[in-house]
Amino acid sequence: MGCNCGKSNKHAGQIVITDPESRMFLCRQCRYSKENSITGLTCGTILKPTRDENNKQLTCGCILKLKTKMKKQRCPQGKW
8 A cells, every 4th residue: 555645637737846845844834744753744644544524635644754755746735
């Protein structure tokens, strides 16, 4: 099982931030990010993606130190 949260075309035509430092800055500001003592900042609870009542993905459960460095990955909320 791997993270596929950044591989959709829903961001087509939008400006996409690929700079890892800029991405981390945005993640640190996000109300869904959580600090984990082992892995560092995560998008919600690690390995537990969440969705709202309309089935829109809110968090992906990824380790952000890694995900923000992967140019093809995207924020589930469309922030980058």
